[in-house]
Amino acid sequence: MTGSTTTPLTRAIVTGHTRGLGAALAAQLLDxxxxxxxxxxxxxxxxxKRFPRTFKDVELDLADTGHVAAWIAGDTLRGFLAGAARVLLINNAGTxxxxxxxxxxxxxxxxxxVSLNVATPLMLAAAVAAASVEASDxxxxxxxxGAARNAYAGWSIYCATKxxxxxxxxxxxxxxxxxxRICSLAPGVVDTGMQAEIRSTGTEQFPLREKFDDLKRNGQLATPEATAAKMIEYVLSDAFGQTPTADIRDIRDLSAA
Incomplete structure (x- = not known):
């Protein structure tokens, strides 16, 4: 979808926006x-280059919580959110x-x-909430x-952090x-660099690797673009936040607010 379909006073922060699902989310929000x-x-x-007026980005190592805390204490985040009627934070970055x-x-x-998957998302959530108190939404x-809700051998850290x-x-x-409103939203299996990383792991480290090989071989991985579209439709809908955890694959027929 192209064009301004929401109020121009909507502003979004997206972490991990340079590739995969994060890049698709950022591009579709800008669209x-x-x-x-x-x-x-x-x-x-x-x-x-595509969105010189409505896009800006910051180079920040999100696994370095000291640098993240220093950035939060600066003016960039508060300045970006100032005057917004609707504020979105999408904590996408992870390992x-x-x-x-x-x-x-x-x-x-x-x-x-733990820093990248947990500490930084929680720090950003608190900072965005504090910096956007005047926003009505x-x-x-x-x-x-799915690893947040099901345990997998070899993935104890990933399961725990999610x-x-x-x-x-x-x-x-x-x-x-x-x-x-808040929701911890599972996007399903998406064809990203993380999936390639999983498939490159030995079965002695991750016994379920062959399952992920099969998903790729059988064309069962969703594209970042298709997943981003479903996620944004849900995030902008009235249904968002009615449950604090959700899986995008279980959500059907929503209209963006």
Whole structure:
């Protein structure tokens, strides 16, 4: 969909916006006339060229919580959100590593995953909520996974970190803030670099790897673009936030608000 279909006072922050699902989400929000601030460890020159007036991005290592905290304390986030009637935060950035049994997991890799998958999304959620108190409609999206709700051998860190996002959304929903909605949303299996990373892992590290090989071989992976379209339709709908955890594959026939 192209053109301004929502109020120009809608602004969105998307993490991990340089490739895969994050890039598709940012592009489709911009196509709808929504201003986007991308935050990632690299920039997206393609979106900057296509949307010079409504897109800006920040180069930030989201696994470095000290740098994230310093950036939050600055003026960029507050300045971007100032005056917005509707605010969206999509915590898309994440890592599936380390993929390994517990005795083969390195401390540094565990710390990196917990920082990127949990600490930074929670820090950004709190910062966006605080910086957007004047907005009448605030929506926070955590990118969840089936791994948050089902345990898999070799994925103990990924499962734990995604489950943390689910439980954070459940607890925040209990705050009862009428202008803030939150959902930890699983996008299904999407044909991204993360899927390629999973398929490159040995079965001794991840016993279910062959299942993911079959998904790719049989054309059962959704495209980032198709998944982004479904997610945005849901995020902008009146149904968003009615449940704090959801799977996009279970959601049907929604119209964007």
């Amino acid at each position: 709808r006339g929504i201003e986007v601030l991308g935050v990632s460890r690299s920039l997206n020159p393609v979106l900057a 599936v590593q380390p993929i390994a049994p517990i005795e083969d997991q390195q401390a540094g890799a565990i710390a990196n995953a 605030r929506r926070i999206v955590h990118l969840s996974s 489950a943390a996002l689910d439980h954070h959304a459940r607890a925040v929903a209990l705050d009862g803030n009428r202008t803030l």
